[in-house]
Amino acid sequence: MDLREVLSRSSLEAAPRLLGCYLVRQTPHGTIKVRIVETEAYHQDDPASHSFRGITKRTAPMFQAGGRLYIYFTYGMHYAINIVTGPAGRGEGVLIRAAEPLAGVKIMQTNRGIRDINKLTNGPGKLAQALGIFDTSLSGQILNKSSILLRPGEPLKDEEIVAAPRIGITKAADRPWRFYIKDNPFVSRV
DNA sequence: CCGGTGATGCCCT
DNA sequence: GGGCATCACCGGT
Secondary structure (H helix, E strand, O other): OOHHHHHHOOHHHHHHHOOOOEEEEEEOOEEEEEEEEEEEEEOOOOOOOOOOOOOOOOOHHHHOOOOEEEEEEEOOOEEEEEEEEOOOOOOEEEEEEEEEEEEOHHHHHHHHOOOOHHHOOOOHHHHHHHOOOOOOOOOOOEOOOOOEEEEOOOOOOHHHEEEEOOOOOOOOOOOOOEEEEOOOOOOOOO
């Protein structure tokens, strides 16, 4: 699977294809590696998307060409990581909702302030905290040229991917634009 | 185990 | 000023 190809597609095409891929994060304390197990697609014609109302200072990265990070702050305390997809001007992104810890577990435990492996990265806010994302300074930066790298994973079979309604939104809540790896214990909710 | 709820600050109208 | 692409804790089972 060619990641450049995936990131050039729409968020709806990219979101399921990012499952199984790896995020590698460089921190001052060492390297963290996780495997993406849950994603959600957002795009400009989607009332639930930050890009729905057009370009703003915060959402500008969503309107750039695929392959950048879009990181936002919400609920007064949480950060969330998105991977921008699609051509420039389209306002698309894939929220990384959950991942499986592979390396740098001790660093993530310190960042999260807990020990339980099963609760380290099973939610967007938890994942950002585990990876040491404590501000929005990475938003707009190009993946693989920043301290976060995206690497291809083993291809998944169609029957291993579940599509379901997205979580935590009120608008367009019926659209099945959340994707996760079936039976994976690190998915935020089943 | 589960549902309800308070925390907390930025963005955008 | 309203509303969050959330989380952890609390109380009742």
